[in-house]
Amino acid sequence: MTPPAPLHTAAAEAPVGITADAWVESGSELCVSFALVPRPGSAAQARRLAKAQLLGWDIGEDARDAAALVVSELVTNAIVHTASHRIVCELCTSPGTLRIAVRDDGYGSGVPRPAQDGPDADDEHGRGLLLVEAVSCAWGVRDEGPGAGLTVWAELRA
Template identity: 75%
Template sequence: MAADAWAEGGGELCVSFALDPRPGSASMARQLTRDRLGGWSTDEDACEAAALVVSELVTNAIVHTASRRIICELCTEPGKLRIAVRDEGRGRGVPRPARRGPDEEHGRGLLLVEAVSSAWGVRESAPGLTVWAELPLHGGVGASGV
C-alpha cells in the first residue's frame, strides 16, 4: 500500500492508496478513509458516508474485475469530497446499479453509492475503469435525500 497527500490552491487535499484485490482490502480501504478524513477534520456523517462508498467501490473492483491492483483516491474540493476507485479492467462491462429482489443478498452496492452521493459516474482509464463519487464534506445528504 502506498499513500501520498498534497495541498493545492485553496487548501484542497488529496490522498491515494493502492490495494491488492484480496479479502480484507475493502475493510482496509474503509479504515484508511476514516483515518485520513478524520485527520482532515471531516464531520462524522461525511466520514461514514465516504467509508461506505469506498468500501462498495473497492468491493466491486475486487469482485467484478481481474485487477491485480486497485487505486483509491480521496480529494477535497470546496464543500465536497471526490472519491475515485480505479481498477485494471478486464471486467464485464460498465458498472450500473441493479434492482434486486428483497431476498437477494448481493448487488446493491451501487444503489448505496447513488443514495449517499450527490453525483457519481464511471470513466474509462487505461487500463480499466475509474468509478467516482462526490459527497458533501460537512453534513448534507446524497442525491436521493438519504
C-alpha cells in the same frame, strides 16, 4: 456533471500493496491515494484508511460514514467484478466537497451501473451502486482507455 480529473500520476504508478501514497495540494484541494491488493479484507482496510484520513482532515462524522460506505462499495466492486491486480483509491477534499475515486485495471465485464429494478429481497449482492447513488451528490464511471482501467467516482458533501 463533469467527471473529476484522472487519478494523480503518483497514485496511478503506486506499487501494489496497501500504502498511503501521494499528497497533492492544488489550490484549495487536498488529495491522498493508496493502492490495494484485491483480496478479501482489502475493502475493510480501505474503509479504515479512508476514515482515518478524513478524521485527520476534520471531515464531519456523517460525511466520514458516507465516505466509508462509498469506499467500501467501490473497492468491493473492483475486487468482485474485475480481474485487477491492483486497485487505487483516491480521496480529495475541497471546501464543501469530498471526492472518492477507485480505479481498477479494467479487466471486468463492462461498465458498472446500478441494477435497474434493484436486487431481490433475498439477494446478498446488487445494492452497492444503489447505495453509492443514494449517499452521493453525483457519481460516474470513466473509462481510462484500453488496458488502463476504469475509474468509478463519487462526490459527497463534506
